[in-house]
Amino acid sequence: MTTPLQFIGFKQPPEDLLKGFEAWCVAFNEFAVVFFGYMKYILAFILLAIGLMTLLRLRGIYIQPRMRNIDKKVVEQDQLEKPRLILATIYIVIGSGILFNWFTMFLIWALDPLPDRLIFKFINFQGLIDPYYLNRISDISSAVYPHEQTIYYCIAIGSFVAITDLMIAVWYLVNRVPFNPKMAFGLLTGGVLMGMLMGFTTCLPLFL
Numbered sequence: 001m002t003t004p005l006q007f008i009g010f011k012q013p014p015e016d017l018l019k020g021f022e023a024w025c026v027a028f029n030e031f032a033v034v035f036f037g038y039m040k041y042i043l044a045f046i047l048l049a050i051g052l053m054t055l056l057r058l059r060g061i062y063i064q065p066r067m068r069n070i071d072k073k074v075v076e077q078d079q080l081e082k083p084r085l086i087l088a089t090i091y092i093v094i095g096s097g098i099l100f101n102w103f104t105m106f107l108i109w110a111l112d113p114l115p116d117r118l119i120f121k122f123i124n125f126q127g128l129i130d131p132y133y134l135n136r137i138s139d140i141s142s143a144v145y146p147h148e149q150t151i152y153y154c155i156a157i158g159s160f161v162a163i164t165d166l167m168i169a170v171w172y173l174v175n176r177v178p179f180n181p182k183m184a185f186g187l188l189t190g191g192v193l194m195g196m197l198m199g200f201t202t203c204l205p206l207f208l
Contacts, residue, residue: 047095
């Protein structure tokens with residue numbers, strides 16, 4: 001009797017299905033490598049652009065009152081001017097650091113002690129998974145099969161989303177244009193939760 005899997009082309013369903021899944025994982029892994037290669041430069045240039053645009057905006061805020069002969073004290077009334085200047089400088093430093101890898105390596109060192117990647121504890125909450133296999137899916141350098149790398153890449157994508165959400169949340173809270181407190185704190189909370197689950201450093205080695 002022909003099974004549904006044999007009907008669509010699988011002669012030996014379990015074996016052929018496993019080979020097809022591994023082939024799909026190989027293709028996904030190649031995509032993930034290219035994805036993180038693109039995102040490294042896109043993220044770096046976005047951070048540089050945000051920093052430079054913020055500095056240019058602050059320069060315009062400072063120059064316009066002076067052109068109108070308004071006292072300098074009026075300029076200093078904007079209490080967010082200094083935090084925005086500091087944030088813009090930090091974003092420029094971070095963007096250049098990601099572009100040239102030194103800030104990525106610093107983040108890996110600085111964030112490594114944080115308790116994160118809790119998703120692996122949730123997966124293995126009863127100790128049913130072999131620790132050797134768990135290590136292979138939590139460290140891409142230890143992965144043996146393509147599907148183990150795929151699991152790591154999927155978690156790394158979640159880690160990248162967490163870091164991006166935190167950066168956007170901080171920029172949103174400081175600039176407040178337009179200001180939506182729920183959205184800002186939602187991004188901040190979501191970034192922290194996602195980072196704790198997926199790891200703040202999981203995606204960073206893929207930028208090197």
